[in-house]
Amino acid sequence: MSTSVAAAPEPGAHAIRMQGIDKAFGAVRANRAASLDVLAGEIHALVGENGAGKSTLMKILGGLQKPDAGSLEVNGNDVTGWSTSDAIAAGIGVVHQHFMLVSTLTVAENIVLGQEPVSGGRFDRSRAISDVEKLSEETGLVVAADRKIADLSVGEAQRVEILKTLFRGARILVLDEPTAVLSPPEVRELWTVLRKLRDAGGTIVLITHRLDEVIDISDTITVMRAGETVARLRTADTTPAQIARAMVGRDVALSSRAGASALGAELPEAGSAQPSPPSSDLPSALNVTDLVVVGARGTCEVDGVTFSIRPGEILGIAGVEGNGQTELVEALAGLRPIASGSIRIGGVEVTYRDVARRRDAGLSHIPEDRHRRGLILDYSIADNLVLGLQSSFASRGMLDGTRITDNAGTRIEEFDIRPPSSELPARSLSGGNQQKVVIAREMGREFSVLLASQPTRGVDVGAIEFIHSRLREARGAGKAVLLVSAELNEVLALSDRVAVMYRGKFATVLPVAEATEDVLGEYMIGARKDSAA
Amino acid sequence: MTTGLREKLEEALFPPVVALLIALVCGDLLILSYGQSPAMVYRLLLEGTWGNAYGFGQVLYKATTLTFTGLAVSMGIRAGLFNVGAESQLAAGGFLAAMAGLAVSPGMPGILAIPICMVAAAVGGGIVGAIPGFLKVKFGAHEVIVTIMLNFVVLALLNWAIATHLNVPETLHTTEISSGRLPRVESFIGAFHGSAANLTLIVALLVAVAVWFYLFRSRQGYELRAVGLQPDAAEYGGIRVGKIWFRAMVLSGAIAGLGGINYVLGYKYYYEEGFAGGSGFLGIAVALVGRNHPLGVVLAALFFATLSQGGLAIHAFVPKQMVEVLQGVVILAVAMSVPEVRRALRQARRPAAA
Numbered sequence: 001m002s003t004s005v006a007a008a009p010e011p012g013a014h015a016i017r018m019q020g021i022d023k024a025f026g027a028v029r030a031n032r033a034a035s036l037d038v039l040a041g042e043i044h045a046l047v048g049e050n051g052a053g054k055s056t057l058m059k060i061l062g063g064l065q066k067p068d069a070g071s072l073e074v075n076g077n078d079v080t081g082w083s084t085s086d087a088i089a090a091g092i093g094v095v096h097q098h099f100m101l102v103s104t105l106t107v108a109e110n111i112v113l114g115q116e117p118v119s120g121g122r123f124d125r126s127r128a129i130s131d132v133e134k135l136s137e138e139t140g141l142v143v144a145a146d147r148k149i150a151d152l153s154v155g156e157a158q159r160v161e162i163l164k165t166l167f168r169g170a171r172i173l174v175l176d177e178p179t180a181v182l183s184p185p186e187v188r189e190l191w192t193v194l195r196k197l198r199d200a201g202g203t204i205v206l207i208t209h210r211l212d213e214v215i216d217i218s219d220t221i222t223v224m225r226a227g228e229t230v231a232r233l234r235t236a237d238t239t240p241a242q243i244a245r246a247m248v249g250r251d252v253a254l255s256s257r258a259g260a261s262a263l264g265a266e267l268p269e270a271g272s273a274q275p276s277p278p279s280s281d282l283p284s285a286l287n288v289t290d291l292v293v294v295g296a297r298g299t300c301e302v303d304g305v306t307f308s309i310r311p312g313e314i315l316g317i318a319g320v321e322g323n324g325q326t327e328l329v330e331a332l333a334g335l336r337p338i339a340s341g342s343i344r345i346g347g348v349e350v351t352y353r354d355v356a357r358r359r360d361a362g363l364s365h366i367p368e369d370r371h372r373r374g375l376i377l378d379y380s381i382a383d384n385l386v387l388g389l390q391s392s393f394a395s396r397g398m399l400d401g402t403r404i405t406d407n408a409g410t411r412i413e414e415f416d417i418r419p420p421s422s423e424l425p426a427r428s429l430s431g432g433n434q435q436k437v438v439i440a441r442e443m444g445r446e447f448s449v450l451l452a453s454q455p456t457r458g459v460d461v462g463a464i465e466f467i468h469s470r471l472r473e474a475r476g477a478g479k480a481v482l483l484v485s486a487e488l489n490e491v492l493a494l495s496d497r498v499a500v501m502y503r504g505k506f507a508t509v510l511p512v513a514e515a516t517e518d519v520l521g522e523y524m525i526g527a528r529k530d531s532a533a
Numbered sequence: 534m535t536t537g538l539r540e541k542l543e544e545a546l547f548p549p550v551v552a553l554l555i556a557l558v559c560g561d562l563l564i565l566s567y568g569q570s571p572a573m574v575y576r577l578l579l580e581g582t583w584g585n586a587y588g589f590g591q592v593l594y595k596a597t598t599l600t601f602t603g604l605a606v607s608m609g610i611r612a613g614l615f616n617v618g619a620e621s622q623l624a625a626g627g628f629l630a631a632m633a634g635l636a637v638s639p640g641m642p643g644i645l646a647i648p649i650c651m652v653a654a655a656v657g658g659g660i661v662g663a664i665p666g667f668l669k670v671k672f673g674a675h676e677v678i679v680t681i682m683l684n685f686v687v688l689a690l691l692n693w694a695i696a697t698h699l700n701v702p703e704t705l706h707t708t709e710i711s712s713g714r715l716p717r718v719e720s721f722i723g724a725f726h727g728s729a730a731n732l733t734l735i736v737a738l739l740v741a742v743a744v745w746f747y748l749f750r751s752r753q754g755y756e757l758r759a760v761g762l763q764p765d766a767a768e769y770g771g772i773r774v775g776k777i778w779f780r781a782m783v784l785s786g787a788i789a790g791l792g793g794i795n796y797v798l799g800y801k802y803y804y805e806e807g808f809a810g811g812s813g814f815l816g817i818a819v820a821l822v823g824r825n826h827p828l829g830v831v832l833a834a835l836f837f838a839t840l841s842q843g844g845l846a847i848h849a850f851v852p853k854q855m856v857e858v859l860q861g862v863v864i865l866a867v868a869m870s871v872p873e874v875r876r877a878l879r880q881a882r883r884p885a886a887a
Contacts, residue, residue, distance in 0.1 A: 387769075388769070
């Protein structure tokens with residue numbers, strides 16, 4: 001029972017072979033002919049941005065989802081469409097990003113939960129503890145078996161999660177963003193454990209989007225983008241820049257570049273490309289000075305960012321997701337408290353104003369998550385088109401139904417929202433049309449500054465072009481636009497200047513002419529940084 | 534547009550109807566288990582309620598209080614809050630209405646005294662609603678816990694005040710108010726003689742209409758429903774979620790509190806310990822069955838009032854607790870049938886649409 005990792009097939013054989021996996025959720029195609037090949041006895045990194053389809057692929061592997069098409073083989077057996085219990089029985093263990101532990105029980109109780117040792121019809125606590133201690137010793141995952149989960153640090157809790165899957169006989173371990181919650185020493189400890197498991201014959205699949213980690217720990221890499229598998233690489237033969245390009249770029253043909261940017265090497269203090277201000281002496285529409293945003297766990301999510309945007313200018317922010325872009329935009333919109341720094345819109349200080357006052361000052365905002373923030377899904381299109389503007393569509397406290405309907409008619413026509421019926425709930429629209437509703441609302445009103453966060457995420461090709469042309473029109477009309485996008489192409493196609501965010505700071509701000517995918521890639525992975533900030 | 538309206542109506546009406554049918558079947562089985570004829574018992578139930586003026590008056594009286602508490606709970610749910618405190622809000626409203634009625638000069642004309650007592654009732658309920666609202670916004674205390682606990686606290690305080698200071702000796706009620714009384718229906722329509730129905734029922738209907746306007750036609754209602762559906766999106770839209778929550782709890786409490794006038798100004802003319810009698814809690818069921826829509830709440834209030842009054846009419850043949858079982862079945866059936874029936878409706882429509 002306490003088991004193991006040792007009983008795997010001989011190294012070199014395929015532990016996991018997924019081919020042509022298709023999986024759609026409604027209109028969203030999470031996986032499109034995705035493939036994954038993992039050999040027994042290797043640490044395999046599955047990388048890609050949020051929404052690239054990594055989690056869906058792993059859910060299919062773990063039996064939580066059934067593929068619409070494609071095949072899944074584990075240890076040479078075709079197991080397409082199996083159930084979670086089949087997967088567990090076959091030795092697949094998934095460690096989720098959010099721990100599934102009972103916080104009032106002890107470590108040992110959690111680990112044996114569901115397979116409790118029993119003597120005389122009663123739970124055999126001492127055997128549970130000794131089993132867990134034995135497993136802990138074998139694997140090097142050190143935990144105190146009799147402590148309560150509630151008393152553990154996050155790193156310790158994660159070890160318990162791993163032990164739990166091993167206790168159930170897992171030989172193929174899937175870890176979903178295991179380092180997101182860990183401190184650097186804890187990460188190093190985790191690497192040691194994973195290597196040890198691998199050396200004992202275990203197979204490990206690691207989901208992450210931190211490229212330095214990929215280079216550190218993995219033997220092989222699969223890169224996913226927009227539901228497809230775009231590259232399978234041997235870690236020894238690649239560089240972070242190549243991986244980054246595969247992750248975010250349109251062009252996945254990997255030209256071999258000098259390994260100068262490999263991570264871990266000393267960061268070149270490149271002072272080269274200082275942002276050269278575009279030729280314009282208009283006063284800035286948006287001024288941000290030394291903005292600091294502190295996250296829930298006390299970490300600095302935005303760490304002293306300073307920039308300004310002029311009327312008629314698009315500043316694009318590139319960067320691997322999770323480097324503070326979301327927090328920056330939410331802080332600018334007034335949705336997240338600011339630790340220090342200041343924000344001015346058209347010269348007006350708005351740092352301590354609430355969302356509504358900032359909107360009044362001329363701020364429009366296309367939020368990155370339209371389902372959570374941008375729309376009230378059960379409200380009609382007409383009602384959604386006045387969200388945030390409800391005061392100006394009311395007189396003496398009562399909503400002006402006629403004006404709301406007229407407004408909807410105008411916007412639906414102007415932004416080609418389909419189907420063009422203002423009474424339908426927003427929920428019933430396709431993703432692209434939902435986004436058009438958000439954009440119609442935010443760009444159809446009077447504004448001077450637009451925050452556009454992932455404006456084309458999950459949107460079909462036609463709508464993407466439409467949205468891009470709208471953003472260009474806004475620039476033409478003298479609006480200041482902050483564009484945050486995971487699509488490097490989008491940032492390069494639309495922006496006048498490009499900033500790269502890395503670990504909460506602007507690693508650089510470049511005029512778009514100097515920003516190539518290669519250059520940005522190096523800043524994105526932290527191999528280069530300009531600013532002293 | 535017209536089909537959209539039809540679909541909406543179907544989705545609103547089918548679940549309660551299905552729930553009612555399920556309850557009827559359960560009722561049949563229960564009645565049969567007592568060796569009685571379901572047809573006879575149901576006939577008695579209807580004759581004792583809608584079949585004669587007195588019974589109908591009693592139904593109207595009970596439905597009036599339930600309309601207030603049902604609207605109060607709905608108002609909370611529309612803002613994403615579960616107000617379990619309508620019971621004590623109702624009691625506090627009745628209490629302050631009686632205090633106001635006793636405080637104004639006995640000769641004050643009704644046109645002045647009645648509004649004063651009504652405002653007092655709304656204020657009483659509003660204060661009891663404001664406490665959980667404040668604690669939620671300020672400290673994140675869950676409104677369900679606070680309202681449940683506050684029920685005990687408020688009811689005990691009122692009990693203490695009545696039992697020790699304000700009662701007529703040997704009773705648990707205050708002295709009667711003389712100004713501020715609302716006329717009974719019997720004074721206009723003789724047939725209602727003896728029933729407690731009074732003009733509060735007009736107030737209840739007006740409040741239902743006002744709540745509908747507030748929720749679906751006012752800016753504040755737009756914001757309140759937005760917060761209830763998606764607080765993150767509401768916040769994004771510049772709506773201050775905490776402010777809306779507080780306001781919704783105050784309004785919810787005030788509506789429940791206003792319900793206190795039905796008993797105090799319209800029926801007994803005094804505050805009596807325990808007059809709320811579970812109407813606050815039944816308001817949760819009324820809101821649920823009425824789908825949190827003012828019209829639905831009025832209909833659901835009539836339905837629950839009918840069951841409750843009908844229990845007295847059938848008592849000779851089956852225990853009157855049977856109707857309480859039926860109430861429970863209806864609540865469960867509605868809770869289950871809402872999503873299920875909707876899904877079935879949509880399924881049935883799909884081939885036609887395609």
